[in-house]
Amino acid sequence: MEQQMYDPIDTASRILRAAEKLFAEQGFKETTMRQITTEAQVNLAAVNYHFGSKSGLIHAVAEHTLEPLCADIEQALASQGHKHNVALEPLLNILASALIRIHRGNSYALSVLMRCLEQAYRSNQSELQAFLLQSYGKRLNVFLHHLRAGSGVTDEREFFWRLHFLLGSIVFTLSNLHALVALDTPGGEAAAEIEPVLKRLVPVITAGMQAPVQPGVI
Amino acid sequence: MEQQMYDPIDTASRILRAAEKLFAEQGFKETTMRQITTEAQVNLAAVNYHFGSKSGLIHAVAEHTLEPLCADIEQALASQGHKHNVALEPLLNILASALIRIHRGNSYALSVLMRCLEQAYRSNQSELQAFLLQSYGKRLNVFLHHLRAGSGVTDEREFFWRLHFLLGSIVFTLSNLHALVALDTPGGEAAAEIEPVLKRLVPVITAGMQAPVQPGVI
Amino acid sequence: MEQQMYDPIDTASRILRAAEKLFAEQGFKETTMRQITTEAQVNLAAVNYHFGSKSGLIHAVAEHTLEPLCADIEQALASQGHKHNVALEPLLNILASALIRIHRGNSYALSVLMRCLEQAYRSNQSELQAFLLQSYGKRLNVFLHHLRAGSGVTDEREFFWRLHFLLGSIVFTLSNLHALVALDTPGGEAAAEIEPVLKRLVPVITAGMQAPVQPGVI
């Protein structure tokens, strides 16, 4: 009759959630298959059955975060009508809102996202890079074009660098969110609320992006 | 009889240099002892003999970068006399100059430094954190106090967060310097010059730090 | 409702054909159940359902080749009337013709047969040996008796060894037919025609079998 008395969530989902948690907390390389299968209460071979390999599992976890994130951003951009020039701060708020929504649905998603971004520039991670680029390159590029138009930075190279400076702020902050919140509220058992942090972050990024360009550089 | 006819640099130094290079390029965990000893042309057991363990080697490599960096910063601060309030941009230039000098002396030092900072907020890296805190906590705090005074940010928590936002910019940028420079100069074989990048970074950080504080947050 | 609109061949046959192909190309041990079920476009569990186990499948594949081969040889012998002494070369031609006919009906059959013969003398393959012996021992022995009578080799042990020497020629040649044909016709895309090879083989075997016996051996 009823099927899984003791198994309300299916195995693949359990693996995915366990992997998300452990990848978020420890990183991809640092997390072992055994940790994942123990956490998920699943046989070690089940990962291979459902995801092919550890690498396949990483891809699935990445998709699980990036897919809804891209969709959220695209929807927000679309609702802005076809204005070709959205200002910087509204764009950053679109991003921040998307991040917040993702985070609400899945408290590990942002950490996973940040782990991906960390790897995205590592020379020895070409496989993950290729996957990310192929799956999400175009979609993220759309947002980047808006960002560049809204930034007011005319020089292409200056924009490139500022983009990564500020990407660094985001990645570093959200990657270490738990630790930073713990430092911020010593003694307190404060949950790692993302919203106030992003509220602090957006104006800093905006100001950084719009800082006057050093004359000698360009 | 005599030992190193062909060995002008001693074993420990060779290990240290090899480890620095590989840690910088690949990260601590990703680098194996065998890679290090192969690069250093040294016996596998020599690392444990000279440094006790891989962890000990990491500490030594960290010291090799952090010690001169702290000294450089302290000297620069001292030469400013005992003005208690140095402005933000001069402080950042002190930091940038120190980083540049370190980089000139040892092209892997900054990458190693960034690897350390990446780990400094990871919950599963308590051992490295304890080492860094004990060895350099006080010395770095001096600079942080200057920074806070110069930042103009009166609220302590706001300063805390902005500090880490901007630390993120630095860490992310310098960690991925090679990849970013490669993206910036496609086709070109540009050496990863750090100086122009820092020149771009300082005004962005300055502006970010001095952004108007969001009214609702505090 | 109706089951195989799109499935003109039934599952068991599809498995058998896929297994034949893969066993022929790769060997029994080297071929995995997953390869077989993928090739057959069949569920992984279907093999065990229809054949009980991998071992059972191997038996079925062996039968699929050996049964018609034995029947063919028996028929040819019967058509020779009840002459008790058929000469060696006609006997070998009976065998060659049988092999050729089998091959025409099923291009993987001979490779499978050779794989079986390879295993037939391996000490760790007692299960397959027992199966072959029980199923085909008597029938093949009939042919062997004819062969011995026709060989002209009077000494039983000498016949035993010569039989296996020449069996080796056949097994080795037909097992590696593809590779050998490829070496024989470099550049050419020659299909692995078995007939000309057997035409070359029969006289060699005949001569070998009828070589003068070394005086000292017996």
Added chain:
Amino acid sequence: MEQQMYDPIDTASRILRAAEKLFAEQGFKETTMRQITTEAQVNLAAVNYHFGSKSGLIHAVAEHTLEPLCADIEQALASQGHKHNVALEPLLNILASALIRIHRGNSYALSVLMRCLEQAYRSNQSELQAFLLQSYGKRLNVFLHHLRAGSGVTDEREFFWRLHFLLGSIVFTLSNLHALVALDTPGGEAAAEIEPVLKRLVPVITAGMQAPVQPGVI
């Protein structure tokens, strides 16, 4: 003082001997690292330390047989003076004598050799093939040229096929020597003496090689 009370043979040799035995008895693929290290009473990781991988161990085992075999044949050829035409039977006796000597020094060597030759024509064993070809291709070719000259077979393709027919006899016989000897002397505990078998084999091969060529084939 004395070094290895319990370890008179060094680890690498013990591994090599154990691997030789098991490869000879079971084949390369069928033999597991664990069987080898158990037989050699050695840690599982020791194989990797000394030979790099299972594949590296297979290469070493192959070398251990092929090197002395080639050397033996070369020496025998050299002692024939510079006669450019040695007759077929003397050549086969050179080969047989070499095989016998190898076998005396190492009772598993011939089985290993035959395992190599079995794989030498398998399409999925390109790595082993490449190794064998590179290491011994030239040396074995010298012997093959003598063989061709001595065979009296003028047509190149006919020689190619006859060579492999007769190679098949050798490979099959020596591969299954234990089983065949057991069948030959039922009840007896006869050691697998190779010499009488080769004495029976040489005239058969000689006759086969010199069989009249089928008119229609060439």
Added chain:
DNA sequence: GATGAATGAGGCTTCATTCAT
């Protein structure tokens, strides 16, 4: 009949470390 899911056993390899010399 047939299947998707799951599993335990076992495969090879890699790692940091330690030991005896």
Added chain:
DNA sequence: TATGAATGAAGCCTCATTCAT
């Protein structure tokens, strides 16, 4: 001071099989 050898733990992956449906 230095080293070649050895090791136990752990890594990921693959296999044939079985189970519930």
